[in-house]
Amino acid sequence: MKRRKFVNIMCSSYIIYNFLPINFAYSNNSKNIINTSLSDSQKNIMFNEGTEKPFSSPLNYEKRKGFYHCANCDAKLFKSDNKYDSGTGWPSFTEALPGAFKTKIDYSFGMKRTEYHCAKCGAHHGHVFNDGPGKNGKRYCNNGLCLIFKPSD
Ligand SMILES: [Zn+2]
Numbered sequence: 582m583k584r585r586k587f588v589n590i591m592c593s594s595y596i597i598y599n600f601l602p603i604n605f606a607y608s609n610n611s612k613n614i615i616n617t618s619l620s621d622s623q624k625n626i627m628f629n630e631g632t633e634k635p636f637s638s639p640l641n642y643e644k645r646k647g648f649y650h651c652a653n654c655d656a657k658l659f660k661s662d663n664k665y666d667s668g669t670g671w672p673s674f675t676e677a678l679p680g681a682f683k684t685k686i687d688y689s690f691g692m693k694r695t696e697y698h699c700a701k702c703g704a705h706h707g708h709v710f711n712d713g714p715g716k717n718g719k720r721y722c723n724n725g726l727c728l729i730f731k732p733s734d
Contacts, residue, residue: 633671
């Protein structure tokens with residue numbers, strides 16, 4: 582009886598020290614994973630502020646009419662009418678749908694840039710710059726892996 586109790590205590594400690602920290606890490610708001618089939622590359626961009634290789638996304642060449650949704654939570658983020666070829670190698674847009682994103686100043690790599698996150702799930706999508714060709718002068722530089730394109734017809 583005494584031995585079993587000891588084993589139980591040891592097992593509980595093992596569980597607390599080895600598994601709980603991971604659960605806590607994934608349950609906080611900064612890692613709000615809704616789509617459980619996201620790949621490691623998608624998770625790295627969306628929750629660790631990563632960036633995909635330029636010219637790697639097939640969405641660079643997407644020309645159909647439709648909407649671009651968040652790959653994590655499915656929120657509608659961009660309209661195809663606002664997509665353009667910026668030559669940077671990342672899907673680029675002159676404007677986002679109203680309320681789609683929240684922005685934050687990012688000082689990494691010695692640069693001051695404005696990064697944006699999905700307003701619904703908090704996932705990182707890209708950076709917005711003031712050199713866009715549209716009337717508001719914005720260029721949303723979005724990682725293709727964070728987007729799901731849904732054609733309208
Ligand atoms: Zn989202």
